[in-house]
Amino acid sequence: MQSKGETMKIYADNAATTKPTKKVIETLMHYTEQVFGNPSSLYTTGQIAKDALEDARERIAKHIGCMPNELYFTSGGSESDNQAIMSAAQNGLKNGKNKIISSTFEHHAVLHVLENLGKQGFEIVLLPVYEDGIVRVEDLENAIDDKTALVTIMTANNEIGTIQPIKQLGEVCKRHNVVFHTDAVQAVGHLPINVKEQNIDMLSLSAHKFHGPKGIGALYVKKGISLQSLIGGGAQERRKRAGTENVPGIMAMAAALDEALENLDNKMAYVANLRDSLQKELSKIPYSKVNGNLDNRLPGILNICFEGVEGEAMLLYTDDAGISVSSGSACTSGDLDPSHVLLAIGLPHEIAHGSMRISLCDKNTMEEIEYIAQNVPKVIERLRIMSPIWKDLQEGKKEHVI
Numbered sequence: 001m002q003s004k005g006e007t008m009k010i011y012a013d014n015a016a017t018t019k020p021t022k023k024v025i026e027t028l029m030h031y032t033e034q035v036f037g038n039p040s041s042l043y044t045t046g047q048i049a050k051d052a053l054e055d056a057r058e059r060i061a062k063h064i065g066c067m068p069n070e071l072y073f074t075s076g077g078s079e080s081d082n083q084a085i086m087s088a089a090q091n092g093l094k095n096g097k098n099k100i101i102s103s104t105f106e107h108h109a110v111l112h113v114l115e116n117l118g119k120q121g122f123e124i125v126l127l128p129v130y131e132d133g134i135v136r137v138e139d140l141e142n143a144i145d146d147k148t149a150l151v152t153i154m155t156a157n158n159e160i161g162t163i164q165p166i167k168q169l170g171e172v173c174k175r176h177n178v179v180f181h182t183d184a185v186q187a188v189g190h191l192p193i194n195v196k197e198q199n200i201d202m203l204s205l206s207a208h209k210f211h212g213p214k215g216i217g218a219l220y221v222k223k224g225i226s227l228q229s230l231i232g233g234g235a236q237e238r239r240k241r242a243g244t245e246n247v248p249g250i251m252a253m254a255a256a257l258d259e260a261l262e263n264l265d266n267k268m269a270y271v272a273n274l275r276d277s278l279q280k281e282l283s284k285i286p287y288s289k290v291n292g293n294l295d296n297r298l299p300g301i302l303n304i305c306f307e308g309v310e311g312e313a314m315l316l317y318t319d320d321a322g323i324s325v326s327s328g329s330a331c332t333s334g335d336l337d338p339s340h341v342l343l344a345i346g347l348p349h350e351i352a353h354g355s356m357r358i359s360l361c362d363k364n365t366m367e368e369i370e371y372i373a374q375n376v377p378k379v380i381e382r383l384r385i386m387s388p389i390w391k392d393l394q395e396g397k398k399e400h401v402i
Contacts, residue, residue, distance in 0.1 A: 007322040010368045015158055015186060015301055015359035016326055018211045020256070027255040028213055031248040039245050040236065049247050056254035063257050064203065065194035066220050072227070072237045073250055076217035077185035078109035079230070080204035083241075084219055085113045085152055087228040088179045088202065089122060092149020099123040099147040103135050103164075105344040106154055110183055114152075123147070133162035133292040133345050140172050148178045155187035159341040159357055160292035161301030163191070170199025179225060185209055185217075189260035190268070190298055195220055207249070211361075212256030216249035267362045272299035274360050274369050279304070281373035285380055287393075287402045291342060291355070300360040305347065307402045308390030309354045309383040317379040318356075323372055326357045350389070351401050 011019065020028070031052065037045035039053050054068070061068045074080045089100060102114055104126045118124040127139045135153055144151065151173050156163045166182055173180035181202035184193060188203075189210025195203055202225065206217035221227050233242035260267075279290060279302050287307040306314070311327035318325055327339070338352035347355075358372065384390040392398040 008368065008371045009322045010364075010371060011324045012358045012360055012364065012368070012372065013324045013326050014361040015161075015209075015357065017208045017214065018361060019363070020213055020252070021211045021259055023259060024212055024252045024256045028248050028252040031251045035247060035251075039247060040234070052251055053245055053247055056250045059254045060218060060257055061220075063193075063261055064188065064205075064220060065196050067223065069238070070220055070223055072219045072221065072240055073245060074217045074219050074241060075215055075246075076208070077107070077183065077204050077206035080206070080217050080219035081107070081109040081152075081181075081183050082113050083227065083230050084181045084202040084204060084221070085110065085117070085150065086230070087221075087226065088150035088152075088181060089117050090228055091179070091226050095149075097147050097149035099125065099145070100149060101125045101127065101140065101143050101151045103127045103129055103153055103344075105129050105133065105157055105159075105341040106152070107158055107183055107185070110152055110154070111340075122149075127153075129162075129344050131346050133157055133160050133341075134296065135164050135169065137165055137168045137172060140169055144172060144176050144178060146176075148176065150179050150181060152181040152183070155182045155184040155193070156191065156298050157292070157341060158186045159301075159339055160303040160345070161186075161298035161359075162292045163187070163296050163298065166200065167198045170201075173201070174199050186298065189257055190300065192264065195222070201225060207253035207256055210256050210260040212253040213249050216246055216253050218253070268299045271360050271362055271364070274364055274366065275300060275302050275358075277366065278302060278358065278360075278369045278373055282376055285377050287400055288380075289351070289402045291345060291347070302358045302360075303342075303355060304358075305342070305351050305355045305402070306380050307351060307354060307400060308387050308393055309380055310387075311353050311355055313383055314354065314356060314379060317382065318376060321375040321379065323375060326359075327355050348401055 035049050035052055037049040039050040057068045057071050061071045114124045125143050127135050153164055153169055155166055170180045179201045182200055183204050185206045188205040201222040203220040208214040227240045229240050231242045289305045291303040338349050342352035
């Protein structure tokens, strides 16, 4: 237990990355020290590594409901997204299809690829996500046509946590014979996933989002879909991803996913209870607003805005209090512009600037939640005292938006 007044150290930015578990670290070390062979080598040392690699492929494939030969190992979510989208785009072009449908609040690993494809002549359609952060199936129905090569919609948003109707979106794509890709980086390990049942043709995942190591991920590609190689140089991954396989990382990723999905329902309920308890307390702060759909979101993500404060200062003060949180995607934390996700759900710039994303996991405790609930209001109060914008709001020179 903490002494009264003592500063705790709390990590509450698990949507950015997670701490590897003891088992994951042990697995990583074992396959670094003991199983160091090149899986492409024909002698025994290499074949032991090859056997381990294929064991991991089978385990991960089983967890997401696909066949082992439909799973390709990559360096992580961004590479998987890039390869999936670029492959589907080129396949579509060969069949006279040059339209790609996505949403306005995808991760930049998707949006930047789409931006580049748009410059190459592809028609890019970004569906709205509305105030609740949910893509509407009827919007996809209205947008999809015989020129559509790909639909790519994330499973769960990385900033506000909203879960998309993936199965229904996939059904629309299936009816129209259109490839459906989902960036499930934020969802795998935290939600039940079955690519066959959810009508998913391609899926991206990344180990460091579920307590695995960084720099390793995977891409599921339904049998029959042609996959374009982004990296040339060797015959690894059935000639679709050249380079000696990262066996320690792959084995650690499999171990992490095994652990993450064990008793998943209980973990989801536990983390959701932590989130809801914290939300109840932070919502008592005047002129605050929880973002996104409150009923259909990841168990661990709470995104809340506070009027009259600036996000960067808010994060620095919470860090001084020993609390690690974020104001949006870690991939753009150096960007002073408001989160594109919060703008996509209709928040004005001045409110989006004051956002805090708290992302929890089953390693967090109720004691930590109580500490966050005690200290964040103090941070907001301190910043508002110093804020000329808050002063104008209090004096009626500006109108409150929240």
